Amino acid sequence: MQQIPKTMLAATLFGPGDLRTITKPVPQPGPGEVLIRVEACAICATDLLILDHRLPGQPPFDGTFTPGHEYSGTIVSLGKGVDEFRVGDRAAVEVHKGCGRCENCIRGLYTACLNYGNLTKGHRANGLTVDGGFAQYVVAHINTVYRLPDHISFAEATLITTAGTVLYGIDRLGGFLAGETVAVTGPGPIGLMAVQLAKALGARVLLTGTRESRLQVGREVGADVTINVNETNPVDEVRQLTGGKGADVVLECSGAANAAQEAVEMVKKGGKILLAGFFKDPVTVDLSRLISNNLVIYGARGEGGRNVGRALALMAQGRLQAKPLITHYFPLPEINRAIKTFAQRLEGAIKVIVEPQKGGKLEDGSQSGD
Ligand SMILES: [Zn+2]
Numbered sequence: 048m049q050q051i052p053k054t055m056l057a058a059t060l061f062g063p064g065d066l067r068t069i070t071k072p073v074p075q076p077g078p079g080e081v082l083i084r085v086e087a088c089a090i091c092a093t094d095l096l097i098l099d100h101r102l103p104g105q106p107p108f109d110g111t112f113t114p115g116h117e118y119s120g121t122i123v124s125l126g127k128g129v130d131e132f133r134v135g136d137r138a139a140v141e142v143h144k145g146c147g148r149c150e151n152c153i154r155g156l157y158t159a160c161l162n163y164g165n166l167t168k169g170h171r172a173n174g175l176t177v178d179g180g181f182a183q184y185v186v187a188h189i190n191t192v193y194r195l196p197d198h199i200s201f202a203e204a205t206l207i208t209t210a211g212t213v214l215y216g217i218d219r220l221g222g223f224l225a226g227e228t229v230a231v232t233g234p235g236p237i238g239l240m241a242v243q244l245a246k247a248l249g250a251r252v253l254l255t256g257t258r259e260s261r262l263q264v265g266r267e268v269g270a271d272v273t274i275n276v277n278e279t280n281p282v283d284e285v286r287q288l289t290g291g292k293g294a295d296v297v298l299e300c301s302g303a304a305n306a307a308q309e310a311v312e313m314v315k316k317g318g319k320i321l322l323a324g325f326f327k328d329p330v331t332v333d334l335s336r337l338i339s340n341n342l343v344i345y346g347a348r349g350e351g352g353r354n355v356g357r358a359l360a361l362m363a364q365g366r367l368q369a370k371p372l373i374t375h376y377f378p379l380p381e382i383n384r385a386i387k388t389f390a391q392r393l394e395g396a397i398k399v400i401v402e403p404q405k406g407g408k409l410e411d412g413s414q415s416g417d
């Protein structure tokens with residue numbers, strides 16, 4: 048095992064959209080925590096919100112906070128009392144560590160912790176309220192760490208966090224999808240994971256979207272039918288493909304303004320809808336349809352219920368593919384280029400990975416070294 052250096056490269060936020068790669072001290076793991084040498088950290092749509100304006104509980108824009116919540120790496124040191132992991136273990140990480148003392152945490156709803164953002168009460172959200180993985184080293188609480196088998200690469204492991212979010216949503220709505228028809232709306236990283244999870248759980252999957260290249264990936268990873276909403280009305284198409292009934296379950300992963308309304312129109316009577324994509328602005332939905340059609344809409348925050356562990360098991364069994372979703376890699380000093388590539392979907396970008404251990408030039412032109 049390599050020596051742990053005193054300082055490291057980390058991207059920190061100096062203001063809205065002002066992310067800089069700087070040198071800062073390598074953190075020390077406290078009781079119940081481990082220090083992880085970060086090998087890969089994926090950029091997520093939530094990072095764009097974190098960069099733009101502070102989310103609840105997010106530290107100030109003072110050049111100290113490091114975002115990045117979809118990361119993986121190797122455990123290099125253990126905090127006091129940790130015997131659940133060993134130095135050298137490969138690790139995948141989830142975001143939320145509940146306080147463990149509020150009534151929601153006690154009931155297992157730790158992603159709905161009532162002490163969200165309150166560090167003194169023990170709550171932590173990796174890369175959201177405490178430092179994350181756009182750095183060479185990061186501290187994580189063991190509640191959020193999962194041992195990663197050797198045959199899953201670090202880059203692939205970042206998608207386990209994404210998959211865990213959808214799987215938690217599926218868990219919330221009942222999870223028993225064998226033989227059901229599931230409509231997945233939006234073929235982004237979450238939607239493409241939703242397709243695979245629904246297939247792994249025995250569903251027939253209809254995927255809707257606007258970009259043919261992403262729908263193509265959807266077919267590659269298992270969608271039975273893809274529907275290009277620029278060519279056909281997705282509600283009519285889903286109804287037609289289900290003998291007029293509508294989908295048993297709709298997994299809304301697009302966050303598009305009209306998506307919630309389309310979901311209540313394409314789901315069958317008595318059906319269930321999961322909202323897994325954040326909406327930019329408040330949306331209008333005909334809620335009377337919920338009443339007249341016995342519909343239930345679920346929201347699910349983060350990757351609760353230790354669903355990251357379940358998603359990891361599915362990936363380890365070859366039922367979840369991450370590789371077709373990973374389109375770009377950048378070293379840490381080029382994180383702003385990485386974010387631009389992701390945000391503007393340049394060169395067909397789907398999932399963009401930052402690799403903090405790889406070299407690259409700092410933005411002032413100096414060499415970062417490895
Ligand atoms: Zn995310």
Ligand SMILES: [Zn+2]
Nearest residue numbers: 146149152160
């Ligand atoms: Zn709590």
